[in-house]
Amino acid sequence: MNRRINKLSKYIDTLNEERKPKEHENKKESPEMEELFETVRQVRSLKDPKLPEEDYAEKLTTVVKSGQSKKKTKRTSKRTRYVGLAAVAAVLVFIIVLNTVGPFARPNIVQAMEQAFLQIGAYHGIVEVIETNAEGESVTQTKVEVWADKEGRYYVKGIEGWQKDLVTANDGETKWQIRHDDKEVKLFSAFPDPYGFTFEIGQEIEDAKKAEKVEILGDDVIAG
Amino acid sequence: MTEVEENKKVEGVMTIEELCREYWEPLYRFVYYKVQNREEAEDITQETFVKAISYIQENRTKVENVIGFLKTVALNVLRDRWRKYKRRGNTGNLDDISQGYAAVNDYSESTVQRDLILHALSKLNEKQKSCIELRILQGYTVPETAQMMGISEGNVRVLQYRALQRLSKILKSDDVD
Numbered sequence: 058m059n060r061r062i063n064k065l066s067k068y069i070d071t072l073n074e075e076r077k078p079k080e081h082e083n084k085k086e087s088p089e090m091e092e093l094f095e096t097v098r099q100v101r102s103l104k105d106p107k108l109p110e111e112d113y114a115e116k117l118t119t120v121v122k123s124g125q126s127k128k129k130t131k132r133t134s135k136r137t138r139y140v141g142l143a144a145v146a147a148v149l150v151f152i153i154v155l156n157t158v159g160p161f162a163r164p165n166i167v168q169a170m171e172q173a174f175l176q177i178g179a180y181h182g183i184v185e186v187i188e189t190n191a192e193g194e195s196v197t198q199t200k201v202e203v204w205a206d207k208e209g210r211y212y213v214k215g216i217e218g219w220q221k222d223l224v225t226a227n228d229g230e231t232k233w234q235i236r237h238d239d240k241e242v243k244l245f246s247a248f249p250d251p252y253g254f255t256f257e258i259g260q261e262i263e264d265a266k267k268a269e270k271v272e273i274l275g276d277d278v279i280a281g
Numbered sequence: 282m283t284e285v286e287e288n289k290k291v292e293g294v295m296t297i298e299e300l301c302r303e304y305w306e307p308l309y310r311f312v313y314y315k316v317q318n319r320e321e322a323e324d325i326t327q328e329t330f331v332k333a334i335s336y337i338q339e340n341r342t343k344v345e346n347v348i349g350f351l352k353t354v355a356l357n358v359l360r361d362r363w364r365k366y367k368r369r370g371n372t373g374n375l376d377d378i379s380q381g382y383a384a385v386n387d388y389s390e391s392t393v394q395r396d397l398i399l400h401a402l403s404k405l406n407e408k409q410k411s412c413i414e415l416r417i418l419q420g421y422t423v424p425e426t427a428q429m430m431g432i433s434e435g436n437v438r439v440l441q442y443r444a445l446q447r448l449s450k451i452l453k454s455d456d457v458d
Contacts, residue, residue, distance in 0.1 A: 062442045066423060069441070073420040075319035081362075093442075096449040098317040099398055100417045106313035108306075109323050117327055118301040124331035172331050 065093055072097065075107050119165055124172040166273055167265045174262055179206035183216070205257065300347070301330060308351045315359060325362075329355040401451040409444035416441050 064080075071078040080086060080094060181204045189195045199218030205211035208229060215223040222237045232245040265271055295303070308329060313322040333354045337344060344350045402410060408430070415426045416437070427434045 062438045065442055065445065066438045069416055070422065072318050073417075073422075077316070077318055077321040077324075081316065081321060092449045092453075093445050096445050096452065097417060098315075099452065100402070100413060100445075100448065101317045102314055103395060103398060104418055106310050106322070107319045109309065109319060113309075113323065114302050114305050117305055117330060118298050120327055121301060121330045121334060122297055124335070168327065172328070175328065175331070176335075 061090060064090065065097070068094055069097055072101060116165070120168045120172065123165065123169040124176075167262065167268075167271060170262050170265065174258060177207070179204070180258065181205075186218075207259065211257070297334060300334065304348055304351055305330075307348050308355060311352050312355050312359075325355060325358055328358050332358065397452065401448050404451055405444055405447060409440060409447065412437060412440045413444050413448070 068078050068080060078094075080090075086094070182202075183200065184203050185200045186198045187195050188198050197217055199220055200216040201218075201220055202214045202216060203211065205213075210227055210229050212226045213220075213224070215221045224235045224237075226233055234243045234245070235241075305326060309322055309326045312325045312329070313319070316322055316325065329351055333351050336342065336354070402413065405413065411430060412426065415421045415429060416423070421429070423434045423437050427437045430437065432440070
């Protein structure tokens with residue numbers, strides 16, 4: 058009972074702060090709590106909405122146009138590579154997440170990534186994680202071939218680094234791993250598997266959305 | 282085709298800038314009504330524009346009722362998000378949208394709905410009413426509300442919980458007259 062009372066109070070606080078409550082992301086509440094949340098929203102609807110900053114329309118236009126140009130990129134490259142998966146196109150922007158604490162700073166590039174990612178159903182490509190030290194020396198930490206869809210299913214094959222020759226797959230029902238030399242299949246439950254593999258684009262975008270600052274190092278197109 | 286010419290394709294005559302400038306606010310208000318927070322309303326409004334404009338351009342569709350169409354797309358975006366968070370949902374299909382549908386369940390400007398909520402509020406006792414007024418309509422924190430009402434913070438939380446339970450029942454029932 059106390060848990061529900063406190064949860065409802067926190068929900069009201071979050072809306073009062075004009076932030077998205079976590080309950081809107083994870084709709085696993087009891088019907089009773091859902092009804093109470095709905096009632097809070099209904100009462101709040103008596104108030105005038107809190108409008109965005111003055112430059113919202115301008116920012117919106119930029120992001121919408123950016124979303125359109127990403128779609129054009131997808132259409133022109135469709136004829137060429139990767140036939141296997143349903144809709145395979147993503148703009149992959151390499152970023153450095155300098156601080157993952159602040160939830161508010163969301164530069165346009167992150168929004169553009171988010172919008173580009175919304176347009177696709179699945180993607181395929183080689184993901185390389187490179188660490189660069191203060192002296193500018195770069196070392197490849199891992200390199201993997203990835204086939205992934207947005208339902209959380211994926212196939213990842215290690216090419217370089219500690220995952221070399223390790224194949225991990227998750228079809229939403231079961232997760233299994235095979236290492237070529239071991240001749241042994243290891244089975245795991247598909248869930249929980251909150252961070253399926255290193256640099257899953259959707260997860261990276263979610264992390265970047267929470268970042269205080271991001272820096273663009275370059276861009277590449279994973280097309281299909 | 283230049284970018285400007287490409288943009289002109291939206292709605293036949295309007296550029297993307299004009300479309301965003303003209304319709305962002307009514308759409309935002311509609312979305313805000315559903316989610317009741319600025320952060321989410323901004324995100325969904327943006328996603329709605331991207332999807333709606335892509336659909337219009339790809340299908341070369343002439344949209345008669347632009348705001349109705351945008352509201353319908355927004356509802357689909359909201360439903361998609363709900364489904365996505367429940368894991369394994371299907372993606373909404375914009376082809377399923379029939380224009381004019383958006384008017385259904387759009388209470389964002391409905392005075393009838395406002396009256397129902399006000400009427401339900403009037404059925405609460407004075408303490409409950411004050412608590413809901415301070416916490417939800419005026420946006421005070423629990424400590425501030427407790428101080429103004431002269432009760433403990435724990436009491437504020439319990440009071441608002443009971444009040445919302447009562448409101449929920451009243452709004453669900455036919456007993457609104």
